Amino acid sequence: MKHSITLGKVSKFMGLGFLTTFKDLFTGKLEKEDFKNFLRKVVVPLASIFLFIGLWHAGSKSLYNIEADFRINKALEEQGQVAADAVAACIALGEDSSCQPNTLPSPAQVWGSYKSLLRDHNIISADKAAFIEKTAVLNEKRVADGKDPIVYTGRPSFVDQIFRSLQTVFAGFLLALLIAVPLGIFIGLSPTLKSSFNWFIQIFKPVSPVVWYLLVFMIVKTLLIGSSEDSSFTISFISVGLCSMWATLVNTAMGVSSVDKDYINVAKVLKLGTFQKIFKVVLPSSLPLIFTGLKITLSVAWMVLIAIELLAQSPGLGLFVWEEFQNGANDSNAKIIVAMFVIGIIGFLLDRLMLTIQNWVSFDKTDAI
């Protein structure tokens, strides 16, 4: 019983309240009054998922037919009946990618690509493990001799790309946090700084991620001149950080400058020092707003990451999407859709993660005073 209460609380805390309904369903605790609730929270969302997949399937089928008909007719007009029959046969066989209609893949194709990506990951992981095992003795010797160990340089798998993207986004998020929160506190505390930084924020906030990338590229390229190191990761995480930090900066400054006057009076009456005042009164009271900013920052970071990785040629999901698009293989389109879903789901999970941390660290403003 105690366990079930915690599950309910935890899932609600994380904004995943629907999980409890599922649990009630499986433990058979569903009451008659709960049926309506169950309908609304489980059946309707499931139905909408199926409807979505159905519409997608129908849409991709009709797009496929449009493109197939076009190809057959084109062959008929330009090369005659024999060539048209050959094209039709080739499409029906579905093996040669050169004659296949290149359009929106169906849900089944996407699922197939997902499984093939996983298979690919398993093969690459096994390969990597074997390589590490093979080079273990040699590497030990190289390290002992003061040389760099040999590292695996094979193609990264889809799963590796996901982790690489997460690394980039967290590095960028951390950079945004380290710049925006202290700067926001200073700006919020001093009206002079606020007016001197205002133009800066207003002008740079709406700049597109692509331009940020180019700016960072110009600077980092010169700073790392002569170095043989791959700077694409550095460039992409700095760009992500600079792009996404504005929400946190603005929210922190606003939170700090709008601390309840009562709390400031308390700080004055107790004669708290500046440092104490900031850490004991101003920061705790603006924490909810700072976290709202950080939540937006993380979701913006994840969104611009894809575009920046694509530009910077930095390994990750963005580059994966771009390479698949350039690749033009039979299942490239399906793989792009897989990446799209993975990006969406990870974005959702990151958002929930921030919400959980936010609920955990900040007091409820409505209960204040």
Place this chain on the structure above:
Amino acid sequence: MAYLELNNIYKTYGQGENETEVLSNINLSIEEGEFVAIVGFTGSGKTTLVNLINGLLEPTKGEVLFKGEPVQGTSHERGVIFQNYSLLPWLTVGQNIFMAVKEAFPKKSKTELNTIVADYVDMVSLTPAINKRPKELSGGMRQRVAVARALAMKPEMIIMDEPLGALDALTRGNLQDEILNIWGKDKRTALLITNDVDEGIYMADRIIPLRPGPNATLGPEFKIDIERPRDKTEMNDNANFKETRNAIIEYLMDIGEERKSEAKAEFVLPDLSPKDFVNQFK
């Protein structure tokens, strides 16, 4: 020389055309160990007056002298109990008080400070709630925490800005007694701002009405010559109490009347009379 002296205080807000004078020509002197109450209508500038005394605001004209020295900024010598408790919601009861005590006695060790916190929490009988956050407490309990926080800093004077204004009548009565008890122990100088005449009479040695603002100024003072400890039920039959209470209320009512008559404007009504309905339908 008086303990606290206010000489010809004027306080204005705004500038130029928007300038409004909230307080004008305030003169007040409080002796050491005295309990003075200032009674006034809501919006008459009571909080402004309090903030001038505790150092959160500076007077536009005139001077506030505390022990002969002009008041500059806040000081630990003058403890303040705010109207809306002003506890920090992210700290527990103990932490709220600890923060104040640590500032007041920076040289004491952590154990000593914790003992002081525990003592004062015990004094307002909140020991079971020491680890609770303000939102888990009732209004009365929160105000008790605020009282403990102000007193734990061992101020020489306590300034209370409508401390019981937001509480229900029963809790109010209890807290009045508690504050009087605590005050009675070491007779610190106390200034109570309130809108409740009975509360003022019950608690204070002297009551001074504040004429409502703008241009609020202090009225004539009323001495309360009732022996302490005072008893609420007995006081109702006390001739002195009745007399003083009536005098203060009458004074305040007169101000209210004055205000009404000041706002008198003549509205000329048009000379109309109803039509003759009976004739109309004939």
